Amino acid sequence: MPPSQPGVAEIYAQHSEFLWKSLYRLGVPEADLPDVLQEVLLVVHRRLNSYDASCRLTTWLFGICLRVTATARRTVRRRREQPIDESAQEPMRSDSPSPEDLMVARDAKRRLESALDYLEPDKRAVFVMFELEGIACAEIAEMLGVPKGTVFSRLASARNTFLQALVRLDKIDQRKSLAMGGH
Amino acid sequence: MNDPVRWLDDSKVADSVRSVLAAAGPAPPMPQAVHVSMVAQCAALAATGIATRAAAGGAWAKLVSSSIAGNIGKGLVVASLVSAAGTTGYYVFREPAHSSSALHSAAHQTSQARPAPSELPILPAAAAAADEVVAPATSSDALRASVPRKTKEADTQGESLVVEPTSSVTKPSVAAFDDPTIADEAKLLENARSVLASDPARALQIAERHAQLHPQGQLTAEREFIAVDALLRLGRRQAAWQRAQPWLQRAPNSLYSKRLRELFGNDGR
Secondary structure, eight states: OOTTSOOHHHHHHHHHHHHHHHHHHTTOOGGGHHHHHHHHHHHHHHHGGGOOSSSOHHHHHHHHHHHHHHHHHHHHHHHHTOHHHHHHTSOOOTTSOOHHHHHHHHHHHHHHHHHHTTSOHHHHHHHIIIIITOOOHHHHHHHHTSOHHHHHHHHHHHHHHHHHHHHHHHHHHHHHHHHTTOO | OOOOOOGGGOTTSOHHHHHHHHTOOOOOOOOHHHHHHHHHHHHHHHHHOHHHHHHHTTOOEEEEEOOOOOOTTTOOOOOEEEEOTTOOOOOBOOOOGGGHHHHHHHHTTTOTTSOOGGGSOOOHHHHHHOOOOOSOOOOOHHHHHTSOHHHHHTTTSTTOOOSSOOHHHHSOTHHHHTOTHHHHHHHHHHHHHHTTTTOHHHHHHHHHHHHHHOTTOSOHHHHHHHHHHHHHHTTOHHHHHHHHHHHHHHOTTSHHHHHHHHHHHHHHO
């Protein structure tokens, strides 16, 4: 390989944060991030020769993240199904807000994660980047190597799905609450 | 066309929706231990071409053991490869078993609910296909089962699977993760590897520079592999053979040794 073509170590050194964040945006649970990142690096290494510089390196890398994540998605979903107990076991810090506030915050976070899980990976990534991280659509388009119009349409679609997911989650919560005899 | 208004900034969006969005924290930072592991794995991949070769064989390959090397004369670090479909890849540091909790708590601060990586079972198919696992110290029975005889013999000092453990390998491995030089090491070796084919003399020079700068470095295995390769390319077969000997003798069935023998085999024709 000519020296001008970066190796996997160099790519990792320059883009470790991008890779890490991309996988997170694509919905990989925090606990699984190291495993999935490792898998991505293997693919990067194996496919280095197929990178032809016609697209941005980040675009190429994101594509790999997307494919690896899509493959692992079923597993990821399964693991995500019991997030409530996990968060309830988190130790409380002394500087934390009141237990009530914490519970509300945890509940909101759980709802957010659950709703995001309804989104297709590529739409989820756009939604997370725009709504949660405040990245401009033009920048997202460049990062993902798609036209800006595609970012808009993915965002619109993701927003719809997200709202529907929240409604659905509300119903599930209500049913659970009734089943437990609560209000 | 302008961007739409972010929901968080849009008062027309229901509060219930905005409060859910507001609950998002920033993306979690990468734990230092994970970063170090990835740097080491990249270096190992680049130096040995492990993944490329395994892929050529049609199997899904995973590097289950990063090659954080101690002193080549004392500790042994061997990258290990598992070829199996559908296994969950994970990373294992070479470390004394008793310090594993420190590592795993660093690498998985937020994942107490999950088993630590070394506790994850390797599927039987993967274990059967595993090369010699010398490096990782773990109490995993599944992993232990995949360790060949030679390594088991060394497993008499408790749970460590490290061959010939010495004082240098039983120091707390966490210290290694605080060492910021591993990125420098990886970069240096990446440089050496990139000129290996075009200028093996230069590659050797860089490898020697690595040896000077990082005599106790963590990527010693990769460095030695590059150095042997460079010597062979320079036609210095005898020197290459001598240099490879410590590895070949200490871990004859390891992946590194196999790759070294392949180097000599190819060169000998």
